[in-house]
Amino acid sequence: MTNRDVELLAIGAGPSNLALAVAVEELGPPDLARNMLILERNPDVSWQPGLLLPWARSQVSFLKDLVTPRNPRSRFSFLNYLHSVGRLDAFINMGSFTPYRVEISDYFGWVARSLGQVRLELGRDCVAVEPCRDRAGTLTGWLTRLADGSTVTSRYLVIGAGRDPYLPPALAGLPAHRVVHSTRYRAGVAGLSGELPYRVAVLGSAQSAAEMVHALQQDLPNSDIAWIMRSITLRAYEANNKFTNELYYPSFIDAFFEARPEGRAQIMAEMHRTNYSGIAPGLLEDLYTDFYLDRLHGRDRKRIIGMTDLTGARAVADEIALELTDRRTGAVSELRRDLVFLGTGFVREMPALVRGLAAGLGLDAVSVGRRYRLDPAGPATAACYLQGVNEATHGIADSLLSVLASRAGEITRDILAHRAAPVGTGARPAGHATPAGRAQPAGHAAPLTADSGLA
Numbered sequence: 001m002t003n004r005d006v007e008l009l010a011i012g013a014g015p016s017n018l019a020l021a022v023a024v025e026e027l028g029p030p031d032l033a034r035n036m037l038i039l040e041r042n043p044d045v046s047w048q049p050g051l052l053l054p055w056a057r058s059q060v061s062f063l064k065d066l067v068t069p070r071n072p073r074s075r076f077s078f079l080n081y082l083h084s085v086g087r088l089d090a091f092i093n094m095g096s097f098t099p100y101r102v103e104i105s106d107y108f109g110w111v112a113r114s115l116g117q118v119r120l121e122l123g124r125d126c127v128a129v130e131p132c133r134d135r136a137g138t139l140t141g142w143l144t145r146l147a148d149g150s151t152v153t154s155r156y157l158v159i160g161a162g163r164d165p166y167l168p169p170a171l172a173g174l175p176a177h178r179v180v181h182s183t184r185y186r187a188g189v190a191g192l193s194g195e196l197p198y199r200v201a202v203l204g205s206a207q208s209a210a211e212m213v214h215a216l217q218q219d220l221p222n223s224d225i226a227w228i229m230r231s232i233t234l235r236a237y238e239a240n241n242k243f244t245n246e247l248y249y250p251s252f253i254d255a256f257f258e259a260r261p262e263g264r265a266q267i268m269a270e271m272h273r274t275n276y277s278g279i280a281p282g283l284l285e286d287l288y289t290d291f292y293l294d295r296l297h298g299r300d301r302k303r304i305i306g307m308t309d310l311t312g313a314r315a316v317a318d319e320i321a322l323e324l325t326d327r328r329t330g331a332v333s334e335l336r337r338d339l340v341f342l343g344t345g346f347v348r349e350m351p352a353l354v355r356g357l358a359a360g361l362g363l364d365a366v367s368v369g370r371r372y373r374l375d376p377a378g379p380a381t382a383a384c385y386l387q388g389v390n391e392a393t394h395g396i397a398d399s400l401l402s403v404l405a406s407r408a409g410e411i412t413r414d415i416l417a418h419r420a421a422p423v424g425t426g427a428r429p430a431g432h433a434t435p436a437g438r439a440q441p442a443g444h445a446a447p448l449t450a451d452s453g454l455a
């Protein structure tokens, strides 16, 4: 089993950590950038690959790319990407602020390939993170365990691994090839025959469910689709309100962070309909057209089953039997399906990786400061930052592209200040104490420049 040591380890090569890599290269001294490693579990850099559908568009302006709100002169901008791949004229001529998701995804891959100093390794699944302490109990680093059995130690750790998919408890333990979360949609339909008349259920009434229903009509055109949802029918989210869109500015994070609990609750409740529980107006229009044309041509291949709860499920031979409860009448019925697609979103709590880390630190709850640094509740010369999972404290834009360029700048500056702070107790010149308290060699990493007592 091998161990490597780096100064800054970033888990996940999604937009959050790619923006961080660029910020470290642009704002930090070269020794930090050269000593930063990103680990990504997928075999390539791609944006939300499960729903990377050919017609799907980004919901935010291309100007909210990985860098422009922080540094409009950066060479890592979306416009420079378009120029580099020869599509700038065509994009300008399209006259749209919202690119296709596939071109944003390709842009992220281009950024990853264009990094000059930060290293990125693909196919590296991080399965656990543990705190490292010295004999005095000071937190001195992090030990990240990979699925291949190797480990990486680091003084700084940034977790930008997205959120965990939500699987309704009723569906736990059912075969993964029949119960497919939206994060696996493309892989889930890839091996299926487009000719067969599958009986399909789609659960949920928001954007990911809507995208799957729209896509299924092309991917499995002979399928029968039962679209099951708690709400009575579909509705659009509020996409075109420029007043509420101002609340997605990076500058609104301070106002949200400083708000008292009742204030945060009101803001989240009022902002909910701008991002959740609804469908992009254009897609809603397209779906209605799909339903209209079905009726016009006498096809009965999909229907909405509203006000319905999934209250049970079991695998029966080659089928999934869904137990459905009508919220109006309480009547219980059974629906047999070959495939169940889940547009059920993401777990609201911290991802399992972060919860495991918190348990290792002895924390009951995870809390980060304004600059996204985890509070380890004790003396520390190391620091861990969480990206994209702080909606409760940093507001509704936290999981979106809107803020991640400026957030990457804030985290980078915080790391630079932390690393420049005076050496505190428990400092070690190189290497990290292991979870058991033994010193480990620093490996190929450059010596740490400073330790501090900052928590």
Ligand SMILES: Cc1cc2nc3c(=O)[nH]c(=O)nc-3n(C[C@H](O)[C@H](O)[C@H](O)COP(=O)(O)OP(=O)(O)OC[C@H]3O[C@@H](n4cnc5c(N)ncnc54)[C@H](O)[C@@H]3O)c2cc1C
Pocket (backbone or CB within 6 Å): 011, 012, 013, 014, 015, 016, 017, 039, 040, 041, 042, 046, 047, 048, 051, 057, 058, 059, 060, 124, 125, 126, 127, 160, 161, 162, 163, 208, 353, 387, 388, 399, 400, 401, 402
């Ligand atoms: C279908 C879909 C469409 C969306 N569209 C938009 C949009 O138009 N505009 C917008 O602003 N937001 C959109 N979002 C929100 C989305 O969360 C953000 O755009 C953005 O992807 C968040 O970036 P991230 O880097 O924090 O997380 P992610 O994009 O989820 O990236 C996390 C990365 O970490 C990797 N990873 C996870 N766990 C591990 C591990 N244990 N070890 C190693 N690597 C790991 C993943 O493979 C992934 O590459 C969309 C979300 C979805 C699901």
